Amino acid sequence: MAAFSLPLSPPLCSSLHYTSTTKLNASKQLTAKRRRTTAIVVKASEKKEEADRDTPEFNPFGFVTDNPSSRSAIQLPESPAEDGNVGQMLYRIEDKGKEYGSYIKSGKFRWFVRETGSPKSQRGTIVFLHGAPTQSYSYRVVMSEMSNVGFHCLAPDWIGFGFSDKPQPGYGFNYTEKEFHEELDRLLDVLGVKSPFFLVVQGFLVGSFGLTWALKNPSRISKLAILNSPLTASSPVPGLFQQLRIPLFGEFTCQNAVMAERFIEAGSTYVLKVEKADVYRLPYLSSGGPGFALLEAARKANFKETATQIASGFSSGSWDKPILLAWGVSDKYLPQSVAEEFQKGNPSLIKLKLIEGAGHMPQEDWPEKVVEALRMFLL
Numbered sequence: 001m002a003a004f005s006l007p008l009s010p011p012l013c014s015s016l017h018y019t020s021t022t023k024l025n026a027s028k029q030l031t032a033k034r035r036r037t038t039a040i041v042v043k044a045s046e047k048k049e050e051a052d053r054d055t056p057e058f059n060p061f062g063f064v065t066d067n068p069s070s071r072s073a074i075q076l077p078e079s080p081a082e083d084g085n086v087g088q089m090l091y092r093i094e095d096k097g098k099e100y101g102s103y104i105k106s107g108k109f110r111w112f113v114r115e116t117g118s119p120k121s122q123r124g125t126i127v128f129l130h131g132a133p134t135q136s137y138s139y140r141v142v143m144s145e146m147s148n149v150g151f152h153c154l155a156p157d158w159i160g161f162g163f164s165d166k167p168q169p170g171y172g173f174n175y176t177e178k179e180f181h182e183e184l185d186r187l188l189d190v191l192g193v194k195s196p197f198f199l200v201v202q203g204f205l206v207g208s209f210g211l212t213w214a215l216k217n218p219s220r221i222s223k224l225a226i227l228n229s230p231l232t233a234s235s236p237v238p239g240l241f242q243q244l245r246i247p248l249f250g251e252f253t254c255q256n257a258v259m260a261e262r263f264i265e266a267g268s269t270y271v272l273k274v275e276k277a278d279v280y281r282l283p284y285l286s287s288g289g290p291g292f293a294l295l296e297a298a299r300k301a302n303f304k305e306t307a308t309q310i311a312s313g314f315s316s317g318s319w320d321k322p323i324l325l326a327w328g329v330s331d332k333y334l335p336q337s338v339a340e341e342f343q344k345g346n347p348s349l350i351k352l353k354l355i356e357g358a359g360h361m362p363q364e365d366w367p368e369k370v371v372e373a374l375r376m377f378l379l
Contacts, residue, residue, distance in 0.1 A: 131203010268359030
């Protein structure tokens with residue numbers, strides 16, 4: 001794919017935008033070294049002074065150190081930066097996570113798109129769509145393996161996510177479902193994706209928009225594979241998205257630089273390795289834009305209404321294409337009952353494949369099992 005470049009979009013919600021200085025200071029606070037008391041016998045007054053020095057100062061950003069991957073990454077164990085300099089942290093991870101990817105100009109925006117395999121593949125094209133607050137990086141292993149068996153694979157970062165553009169509302173994109181659909185249509189045209197193709201979707205928010213796009217374009221889909229996603233009106237809404245919808249608190253929440261990795265870990269039984277956590281963190285660490293894009297999309301979405309639309313749209317009599325429902329049974333956001341309820345809506349066309357040991361993102365937790373399920377379904 002040819003590489004394109006666009007001028008950087010105006011900073012999203014600039015009045016609330018966190019400056020690099022603020023993040024630098026926060027990082028310094030997070031990695032401040034605690035002093036140790038070495039005196040064996042000291043006077044009572046000296047003991048108090050020593051105790052005061054050993055007590056860490058109040059740190060309003062302390063929430064970023066409460067899981068193992070975040071803690072080790074922030075402290076930079078491989079090449080520690082003095083005082084935890086954010087700039088050095090970015091330098092260490094800025095080239096990570098772009099496997100198989102390139103930038104594609106589509107309309108007014110620049111998308112980051114991963115691609116494996118040949119467009120001339122006789123087995124056809126698979127388009128992988130991620131959910132919020134993550135990115136297409138989660139599909140890297142699955143894409144590599146599926147291209148090895150002859151498929152052409154494409155996985156874009158949605159606008160506002162990953163390495164794609166993150167425009168400010170009012171500058172040509174307002175993070176509505178309709179606009180996500182329109183821009184996806186444009187991108188597929190630019191990529192030359194011929195219909196019908198295979199579609200794989202996972203996750204909340206933009207993941208759900210991938211499914212509602214399919215409902216609007218059934219003739220373009222040959223087969224549909226769904227990984228853990230909200231599929232019925234009974235699907236719970238995770239606390240992250242509820243917090244984002246709270247005035248002011250949402251603005252603070254969306255600027256948590258480790259939000260994506262914490263969301264992944266909270267939905268799984270696993271802790272991300274540092275090198276993986278680095279990639280999910282990078283967009284949120286490098287600027288405030290991704291967080292405010294997520295904030296805008298979350299506040300404009302109607303989670304329950306969208307899930308209800310998905311349940312009815314893929315039910316018997318409404319949808320006539322084969323569906324694979326590959327479900328990580330250890331998902332801490334969406335119980336297995338959601339998958340079972342969805343299957344009952346169209347039992348003749350929906351095949352449920354339970355993936356033991358995988359959580360909310362089975363493509364990240366256990367990609368080999370996802371590949372096995374996809375191969376059996378698509379070949």
